[in-house]
Amino acid sequence: MADLSKVGTEYTPIVWEVERGKIREFAKAIGDFNPIYLDREAAVKAGYKDTPAPPTFxxxxxxxCGKMPDFINDLKINFMMVLHGEEEYEYYREIYPGDVITGTPKVTKMEEKTSKSGSKMDMITLEVLYINQKGEEVAKARSLLVERK
Amino acid sequence: MIQEKYFEDINVGDTVIELVKGPLQKLQLVMYAGASGDFNPLHTDDDFAKAVGMKDGVIAHGMFIMGCVGQAVTDWVPKKRLKRYGVRFAGMSKPGSTITISGTVTDKRVSDGENIVTCAVVAKDEQGDVKVSGSFDAALPGKA
Known part of the structure; x- marks a missing residue:
């Protein structure tokens, strides 16, 4: 059962260097052959500085970063009972190859809910605000984890 | 190249996205595991998936389906216009399924000097079962 007193917890930042090859690999794995993700020249022609990161990058x-299991342990969530309920991104600036982005994960909401069938679950919202090497905010990721009890 | 969309040309109720993906292949899930770093064996190892109750074996990463919907979104609106994109994971997707993604304009407004269009998106399999549903906001240029 999730420890609801952990709301507000901030974890050590995720630091990630963005590579052009990783952007291409990620787009291809999805089957997204939009040339802006695959080819720098095509991206520049379309008005980008380089191949931008796709929406779910x-x-x-x-x-x-491999930290999700640590978060789940720290929040006392039962790994076998947790579902990814929702995911949302807010975009402030493009993320490009060569950027070094730093994301600070924060538990912004924890609450117990009762489903229509009467079963109880804990809803945990984890937000990660990412900034780039210039200190500019680039995006926010918001994940809703659902722990069935 | 993805054509620029203009605020004046978009109306509530317009269908903006139509993309069919599939049939999903197990190989794609292996590629997605490596690309994304999500190595939960539920998505790549049939024996593991069966042992945890998936009678047909592996299921797709929810984020893979969200990525497919994201592909449909930035096939319609240039990536640089996308301001927000979120989904709810509603159902599991299996290899062999064909996923149909569609989207409809639900709102348009001027907010903080930006022309914002909101669209609802949904991904369904051939039975019509919803896999992910969500929405996105795009800030579009005006013609003036």
Whole structure:
């Protein structure tokens, strides 16, 4: 059962260097062959500085940093009972190859809810605000984790 | 190149997205695991998936389907116009499924000097079961 007193907890930042090859690999894995993600020249022609990160790219630093199990342990969530309920991104600036982005994960909301069928679950919202090497905010990721009890 | 969309040309109720993905292949899930760093074996290892109750084996990463919807979004509106994109994960997707993604304009407004268009998006399989549903906001240029 999630420890609801942990709301407001901030974790050590995720630091991630964005590579052009990773952006291309990620787009291709989705099957997204939009040339702006694959080819620098095409991206520049379309008005970008370089190949921009696709809309869901911020899952890459989150998953590759390997910290999700630590968050889940710290929040006392049962790993076998947790579902990814929702994911949302707000975009402030493009993320480009060569950027070094730093994301600070924060638990912004924890609440117990009762489903229509009467079963209880804990809803945990984790927000990560990412800034680039210039200190500019680039995006915010918001994940809703649902722990069935 | 993705054509620029103009605020004046977009109306509430317009269908803006139509993309069919699939049939989903297990190989794609392996590629997505490596690309994203999500190595939960539920998505790549049939034996593991069956052991945790998935009778047909592996299921797709929810984020993979969100990525497919994201592909549809930036096929319609240039990436640089996208301000927000969020989904709710509603159902599991299996290899062999064909996913149909669609989107409709639900709101348009001027907010803080920006021309914002909000669209609802949904991804369904061939049975019509919803896999992800959500929405996005785009800030569009005006013609003036």
């Amino acid at each position: 911020l899952t890459v630093p989150m998953m590759w």
